[in-house]
Amino acid sequence: MRILLAEDDPSIAEGICASLRHGGHAVDHVAAGNLADAALRDHAYDLLVLDLGLPAIDGSEVLRRLRSRGTGMPVLVVTARDGLPERIRVLDLGADDYLVKPFALAEFEARVRALLRRASSRGKPELVLGRLRLDLPGHRAWIDQNPLELTAREFGLLEALALRADRITSRTQLVEALCDWDQELTDNGLDIAIHRLRRKLHGSGTGVRTIRGLGYLLEEMAEAGNDPA
The missing domain is CATH 1.10.10.10 (Winged helix-like DNA-binding domain superfamily/Winged helix DNA-binding domain)
Structure with a gap:
């Protein structure tokens, strides 16, 4: 699977990229919202891992633009922003899952597997x-x-x-x-x-x-x- 990671924290991005590549995925990384928006327009991805607090364009706007183009690609939001109202807002924008930082890589990997399973096999496990x-x-x-x-x-x-x-x-x-x-x-x-x-x-x-x-x-x-x- 090919995954786009939009994350501006270098240490977090490095850990996520290593985890995804170890799982056999191809990973592209951008550190700004405008770069994420451009990559999503120019390339086909199986999953977007999206931080909300991105420079240039906020992650919420990246998500809004993605969904406005009619793209059903699964989106996993990873963010330090907590609280029920924020989670509801982001899910209503079109996110498929929401993970609050800091998080355990094992949980992140499990959520990635679940999203890819639903997307790739239309809900079937195999x-x-x-x-x-x-x-x-x-x-x-x-x-x-x-x-x-x-x-x-x-x-x-x-x-x-x-x-x-x-x-x-x-x-x-x-x-x-x-x-x-x-x-x-x-x-x-x-x-x-x-x-x-x-x-x-x-x-x-x-x-x-x-x-x-x-x-x-x-x-x-x-x-x-x-x-x-």
Whole structure:
């Protein structure tokens, strides 16, 4: 998953970014509201972690603008502002959850998993494609009952394809899903990741098909057509 963090406290931002990246997510960080608003307009994210007390544009205004564009992206507000009236105001603006600083990272991570689970699998705890089963927030996959051992990059690739299982996913979309602003993924690196994922999916009844000139499609297929090479 790709997450945008809008937080102006460097120490808090560093801890949150480390936690999210350790969980296998790509994370972009901005420290001002106007930068958050621009990033949300220019990039596709799966979750926004939003501080309210941002410079340039307040976090509440970032949230209002996001919802005014009709975007249903989940938003987790993390703020030092406490009190029931403030929580009600922010939830009414369109936030999905609200966490008061200081907070335990374990609770933050649990709330992130819950929001991503609801958003990515439409309330279902898992996605199932043939004999392949995925727990997206938990970053786990199985073929039948057998765990599928994947690297963080391989799981991110499978996740990006699984969320668009009925549509073609372009190379650009895959790169954007796998990398944050501080990372790069070469064409060769993407090809290697796709090759390795295909080999690990061999025997699952689900494979990655290349649609020449357009991208890739995750689909159920006959074993004879699921060539790991």
